[in-house]
Amino acid sequence: MFKVKVLVKRRPSILDPQGMAVEKGAKHLGFNNIKDTRIGKYVEFTVDAGEKKSAEKEVKEYCDKLLINPNLEDYEFTLEEIA
Amino acid sequence: MFKVKVLVKRRPSILDPQGMAVEKGAKHLGFNNIKDTRIGKYVEFTVDAGEKKSAEKEVKEYCDKLLINPNLEDYEFTLEEIA
Numbered sequence: 092m093f094k095v096k097v098l099v100k101r102r103p104s105i106l107d108p109q110g111m112a113v114e115k116g117a118k119h120l121g122f123n124n125i126k127d128t129r130i131g132k133y134v135e136f137t138v139d140a141g142e143k144k145s146a147e148k149e150v151k152e153y154c155d156k157l158l159i160n161p162n163l164e165d166y167e168f169t170l171e172e173i174a
Numbered sequence: 175m176f177k178v179k180v181l182v183k184r185r186p187s188i189l190d191p192q193g194m195a196v197e198k199g200a201k202h203l204g205f206n207n208i209k210d211t212r213i214g215k216y217v218e219f220t221v222d223a224g225e226k227k228s229a230e231k232e233v234k235e236y237c238d239k240l241l242i243n244p245n246l247e248d249y250e251f252t253l254e255e256i257a
Contacts, residue, residue, distance in 0.1 A: 098216050114219070116240055125236055128219040133181050136197070136211040153208055157199055 092139050093146045097154060097168040099132040105163050134158055137173070146170055175222050176229045180237060180251040182215040188246050217241055220256070229253055 101107050110128040117125050136153075140146035150168055159166050184190050193211040200208050219236075223229035233251055242249050 100216065100218070110217075110219075113240055117236060120239060122232065122236055122240075124222040124232060126220050126222065128217065131216040131218070133183065133214040133216040134193075134211065135183070135214070136193075137209050139207040139209065149205065149207060153200060153205055156203060157196055157205075 092137055092173050093143070093170045094173045095134075095136050095138055095146075095150050095168055095170055097132075097134040097150070097158065097166055099134065099159055099164050099166045101129060101131060101163055102165055131164070132158075138170075143170060143172070175220055175256050176226070176253045177256045178217075178219050178221055178229075178233050178251055178253055180215075180217040180233070180241065180249055182217065182242055182247050182249045184212060184214060184246055185248055214247070215241075221253075226253060226255070 107129045110130045113130065114125065114128040117128070138146045138149050140149060147170060150170065154166050154168070155161065190212045193213045196213065197208065197211040200211070221229045221232055223232060230253060233253065237249050237251070238244065
């Protein structure tokens with residue numbers, strides 16, 4: 092069994108309207124030193140697989156088919172074996 | 175100047191409907207080994223501050239006032255000095 096943590100980011104070339112909106116709010120509240128806010132996703136789950144290789148394969152498929160928009164986003168993940 | 179990376183997670187005791195929906199989709203696609211999907215946020219930004227302590231203070235305020243729902247979510251962040 093593996094614990095998986097995935098970071099999903101918009102590609103640098105893709106605008107991030109949510110980040111821009113939050114940052115606009117920040118300016119109104121007086122946060123003038125904060126810039127380049129980009130908001131992505133952080134996904135955690137477990138995979139019940141015996142070997143790391145087969146777990147990685149399943150994680151990639153899960154990301155590609157469900158978690159990620161491949162047109163806009165990149166991702167990276169870590170696997171950690173748990174009891 | 176500091177580069178900040180924030181992980182935002184729902185508290186373990188709070189239901190995560192988005193994660194449950196994605197996982198239900200996963201089951202339909204045949205991913206039977208994936209469990210406990212939880213979807214949070216990953217936020218990146220820069221803080222223009224000279225000292226790490228004042229940068230941390232500003233990051234905490236930004237999180238508490240804008241990025242986080244303190245009733246549902248916890249967060250952790252890292253700061254890295256950049257040029």
